[in-house]
Structures are given as C-alpha cells and as structure tokens.
Amino acid sequence: MEQLSDCFNKLTTKRLAFAGFFYFSRKKQPVKYDIIEVNEEKNDVEVMIIDNKSTNKIKALRLLDKSRRSFLRGIFSRTTVISILLILQLLFIIASFAWLDHYRIWVAMIERALAIATVLYLVNSEMDALSRVTWLILVMIAPLLGSLFLIYTKLDWGYRGLKLRMNHLVDDSSQYLQDNLETLRALKSNTSTTYHLVQYFDRSRGDFPAYQNTEVTYFPSGEEFFEELKKQLLKAEEYIFMEFFIIAEGEMWGEILRILEQKVREGVEVRVLYDGMIEFSTLSFDYTQRLEKIGIKAKAFSPISPFISTYYNYRDHRKIIVIDGKVGFTGGVNLADEYINKINRFGHWKDTALMLEGEAVDSFLVLFLQMWSITERQMVVEPYLAKHNKKRKANGYVIPYGDSPLDTDKIGENVYIDILNHAREYVYIMTPYLILDSEMEHALCFAAERGVDVRIIMPGIPDKKVPYMLAKTYFSKLMRSGVKIYLYTPGFVHAKVFISDDSKAVVGTINLDYRSLYHHFECATYMYKVDAIRDIYDDCIQTMRKSKRVTQETLDSRPTHEKLIGLLVKTIAPLM
Numbered sequence: 001m002e003q004l005s006d007c008f009n010k011l012t013t014k015r016l017a018f019a020g021f022f023y024f025s026r027k028k029q030p031v032k033y034d035i036i037e038v039n040e041e042k043n044d045v046e047v048m049i050i051d052n053k054s055t056n057k058i059k060a061l062r063l064l065d066k067s068r069r070s071f072l073r074g075i076f077s078r079t080t081v082i083s084i085l086l087i088l089q090l091l092f093i094i095a096s097f098a099w100l101d102h103y104r105i106w107v108a109m110i111e112r113a114l115a116i117a118t119v120l121y122l123v124n125s126e127m128d129a130l131s132r133v134t135w136l137i138l139v140m141i142a143p144l145l146g147s148l149f150l151i152y153t154k155l156d157w158g159y160r161g162l163k164l165r166m167n168h169l170v171d172d173s174s175q176y177l178q179d180n181l182e183t184l185r186a187l188k189s190n191t192s193t194t195y196h197l198v199q200y201f202d203r204s205r206g207d208f209p210a211y212q213n214t215e216v217t218y219f220p221s222g223e224e225f226f227e228e229l230k231k232q233l234l235k236a237e238e239y240i241f242m243e244f245f246i247i248a249e250g251e252m253w254g255e256i257l258r259i260l261e262q263k264v265r266e267g268v269e270v271r272v273l274y275d276g277m278i279e280f281s282t283l284s285f286d287y288t289q290r291l292e293k294i295g296i297k298a299k300a301f302s303p304i305s306p307f308i309s310t311y312y313n314y315r316d317h318r319k320i321i322v323i324d325g326k327v328g329f330t331g332g333v334n335l336a337d338e339y340i341n342k343i344n345r346f347g348h349w350k351d352t353a354l355m356l357e358g359e360a361v362d363s364f365l366v367l368f369l370q371m372w373s374i375t376e377r378q379m380v381v382e383p384y385l386a387k388h389n390k391k392r393k394a395n396g397y398v399i400p401y402g403d404s405p406l407d408t409d410k411i412g413e414n415v416y417i418d419i420l421n422h423a424r425e426y427v428y429i430m431t432p433y434l435i436l437d438s439e440m441e442h443a444l445c446f447a448a449e450r451g452v453d454v455r456i457i458m459p460g461i462p463d464k465k466v467p468y469m470l471a472k473t474y475f476s477k478l479m480r481s482g483v484k485i486y487l488y489t490p491g492f493v494h495a496k497v498f499i500s501d502d503s504k505a506v507v508g509t510i511n512l513d514y515r516s517l518y519h520h521f522e523c524a525t526y527m528y529k530v531d532a533i534r535d536i537y538d539d540c541i542q543t544m545r546k547s548k549r550v551t552q553e554t555l556d557s558r559p560t561h562e563k564l565i566g567l568l569v570k571t572i573a574p575l576m
Helices: 002-010 071-075 078-124 129-141 143-154 160-176 181-190 192-203 222-234 251-266 287-293 361-375 411-422 438-449 465-472 475-481 514-519 532-545 552-556 560-570
Strands: 020-023 032-039 044-051 214-219 239-244 269-275 297-301 320-323 327-331 348-350 353-358 397-403 426-430 453-459 484-488 491-493 497-500 504-508 522-528 547-549
Touching (some): 078 129, 192 397, 192 411, 222 320, 411 438, 438 453, 438 475, 453 491, 497 532, 504 532
Parallel strands (some): 426 453, 453 484
Antiparallel strands (some): 020 032, 032 044, 327 353, 504 522
C-alpha cells in the first residue's frame, strides 16, 4: 500500500488534473481493486473497495452530460438533422407522385399491370399467409405505391452488401463450430427428437453444434443476473465482449462501465457492440467515441443515416456477453435500469438470463465475432478460443444458436415449433409479445388439442399498447384449442422462455412476434436434460402464481375501441 500512501501525500503538494485515479496491482488479481475518487475542491480522497463479495459498492460511471437533452441541444442535434432529411425525402416521393398525375392515363395503365403482376407474385410466393394478406391489402389500397414498395423490399437495396458480408463470415467461422462425434452418438442414444434437431442445426445457415461439459446457471430476474455479471466481469483476465440491443446510462450500465474501465487499465481487451437505433433514443451519436476515449473498443450496428432504406428494418436484438471464452451470458436483459427495477416504467419488470461455463461458450464467441467483423477486413477467432476443462461435470446438452433475417432459415421459430410438436406433458412459455404467423399459431393450437398443457405468460402491464391489443386478438382461438393464457399482474414480462416436459428449455432473446422471428438478429440457448431446467420450471410456476388467467368473459369485457384497434392492426401484423 506504499503507492496508495504516496498518493495521499502528493495531494498536499500537487493538484491532480484528472477526475479519478485508479490503483491496483500490475499482477492479474481480479478479485480486489482500490478505486480512488479525487475531489479537488475538498482536497480529499474517497477509497472504494470492489470485490466479488461487495459489488454493490461500485460507483456508476456516466459518459453523457445530462444537459445534452436540453432544448437547444435537441434542436441542433444530429437526430434533428437526420429526421429533417428523412422527412424531405418522403416529401420528395409524395411530390413525385403528384407530378405523375399529369400523365394520369399512362400511370393508370402501368399501375394495373404492376398490380396484376404483384398479386400473381404474392399468390405464388413462399411468405406466410398473413404477410401475403398484408401486402395484398396495401396493393388494393394503393396499387402503384404498394407494388413499387414490394419491388423495393425484394431487390435487397440497402442491405445486399450486408447480406453478402454476413454469408462470407458464417462460411469462414464454420470451422470453429463442429459437432463432436461422441456427443452426437450420446444424443442419438438418448433421444431421437433432440438428435434430429441437432441435424437441423447442422443443415441450417450457421452451424450450431451440441455441447456437453457446460454448466448452466439460470437467473429468474434481471437483478440476480446483474449481480453475477459484475462478479464475472471482475474476474476477466484476457477479454470482455458485449453485444446488446439497448444500453442506457444509469445505475446498471454505469456500474458495468466502471468495471470495464478498470479492466481496460489492467490490460483486458474490452469490446462493446450495440444496435445503432439507440443513438436516437438512449445514447448519443458520438457514444462510440466516448467509449474509445476510456479504452473500450465500440461499434454501433447499422447506425441511422439520412437515407430511406429497408436496411434499418434489421436490428441487432441479441444479448451476448463472453468473458475470456470461458463464461457466456444471454437472455432478455438489456443494460438499462428498468431491467433491474431501479426505475419503474411498467410495474415490476420480470426478465430472465442464462450463464454458461464451458465448451458451449464457443458458439456465443463466434456469434459475437461475426457481428463485430462486418465492418472489419477479416474475422479473427483463434486467439480468443479458450481451452476448456474436459473433466467438467455437467449434465445434459447445450446448444447456443443465432438467427439471422438475411437467410431463409427461420431457426428461432422452427426450434419453438419443434418443442411444441414433440411435447407430451406440457409447454410453458413466457413472452412479452404475441404476434403470430399461421405456422406458430397452428403449432400452439395443435399441441393443446393433442392434450399437451400449453400455457403462455404475458405482461399484465404492457410496454406498447397497440401491439398488446393486437396480441389479444389471438387469445380466443388459442383458448378454444385449450391454451391457457396468464397475465403477470405485478407488471411487465420481458422474458423469452420455452420449457417442456422437464427435459427441454430455451432461454434467449427471441419473442413470439414478427420482429424477432423474421426481422431481427437474435440468439438463444437450447437445453436438454440440464440441471437448470428445474430452476426454469420453478420460476414459471412462481410467475404463474403471480398472474391472472385470462377467461373468455374478461376478453369479451374489453373496451370496444381496443377490440377495433386490435382487429384493424392485425391486417398489418407483419409490420408490427
């Protein structure tokens, strides 16, 4: 502690030019750190000890000035500029159609020809029935505009380069995601259904192997996930990779950021990847630069630019953390205070997460590096692969997987349907949204009609009222088939959980809506006969006890305007 003592002595002779000074050993001792906060006015030092037993003492770090949201800064912000430019483009398109009115006869002929061709294409397309109906309604209302919009979306303008790049990265990384033949033989002898699901993963665009020797820890709340995450971050010795849909400054992200800053000073490589849409909402457009100033490598996926494109429809909804290639996290929890109930937005926020320790972390590492490397010349994987303990005693099989909107494989939906189709006793589901295509709706109904106890837990307090009204339009048909629906009365359910027959479970980021199943980059973990499944089951039961079952009477008693809005919005459900 001689260096620490010297620091105190120097305060009397020299003012420090920086706001905070950090002291820790050069040796990698991630258990304990001394954080020294310097107050120049009071000429004193606050010493804070952070270790794995007292992570609640961490002082949050903020990189944004609260004044940035002032009126004048809002007017002259990049958000305002981009919004104005997007509006101008829309006005130009509208003006173009007004100009075409001078050529009404020719426009009418082209309009009819395009409408006929569009209808023929939609009737023979492979898209789901509800999506076809949505497009047909649009073409019926505005034949020319609807047809041109369909052509625009199908030509891949705006994201063709992204698609080609992602396919290349998936091909390059396939060598690191190979099934273990011994694991496959063991799976085949244990169960035919899970073995066949692994066969499907092998044939899909992505290569997601099944792993043994992986310990799984289930967190039934964002608070428990947060506390364990801080402990694991403090143990990092080589690198920390983080990929999230939402990051918002506050207590949760502030404490994590404080730890990340310390780890950078220790020599740990830290990368943070977040979805570019939050530059409009929770973060600033220069937030990556702010992170880089404290030594964190940062990127925003698909940042918003002032050009209209279907590119923006594809968001990075994944939540992935990889620490030294040995520990991985996923689940529904984003890095914002509502996820740990530090702020109250929609009552009590119910969420879930997983921690993996062992071989299965390799898949999440590769998924992260694929997304990170989209803007890199090459993807580097091998230096980050960890040597796993082959003697680790862990029951069951673990399959981390991702889903991409840039291919034709609906992996997220197919895994859910596979669980429903092979269930014998029960399937319990937690989801914040319920906007179903015909295949998922049929699978839910058919499972219940076969005698399977299908239960869906949804929010009692929604975060988005219109999608919530839309979700309730599916309730009657599901309940007639025998599906039981529960509303979490304390607040909002953000968890994405499937569990079946005490043997299979999925925890991840994939909601039961078109956004997750068709338009977003997603990830999840499929588990078979792992010990954590018992914890997932207990959590579902506890959540149902805090929920109220929906009856036909309560459904019929909804206000008339909610029923009408739900029915109207259902015609454009794929856009929600």
